[in-house]
Amino acid sequence: MEKVMRLATEKGVVIFTKSSCCMCYAVNILFQDIGVYPVIHEIDKDPEGKEMEKAITKLGCNAPVPAVFIGGRLVGSTNEVMSLHLRGSLIPLLRPYRF
Numbered sequence: 001m002e003k004v005m006r007l008a009t010e011k012g013v014v015i016f017t018k019s020s021c022c023m024c025y026a027v028n029i030l031f032q033d034i035g036v037y038p039v040i041h042e043i044d045k046d047p048e049g050k051e052m053e054k055a056i057t058k059l060g061c062n063a064p065v066p067a068v069f070i071g072g073r074l075v076g077s078t079n080e081v082m083s084l085h086l087r088g089s090l091i092p093l094l095r096p097y098r099f
Helices: 002-008 022-034 049-058 078-087 090-097
Strands: 013-017 039-042 067-070 073-076
Touching: 002 013, 002 049, 013 022, 022 078, 022 090, 067 090, 073 078, 078 090
Parallel strands: 013 039
Antiparallel strands: 013 067, 067 073
């Protein structure tokens, strides 16, 4: 869990993904369309990936990937991100991190 939290707080927007996950790709593209370029950590390419996946689940993420952190805080996975976006709440959260 320590590694996940350290990586999650190193930049404003961090997404933990798997390289073959289409929903991870979709969330990343959504953020880029908004003007935010998140730090991506592909846990399937990390030797500690299985432990990281367990830690993300323990933190409360419904699905282990994509796990989106904004400002060091876990926002959630695809459903939570899309719900925030549809309610108009995602862009205000991302405003400080836009280019």
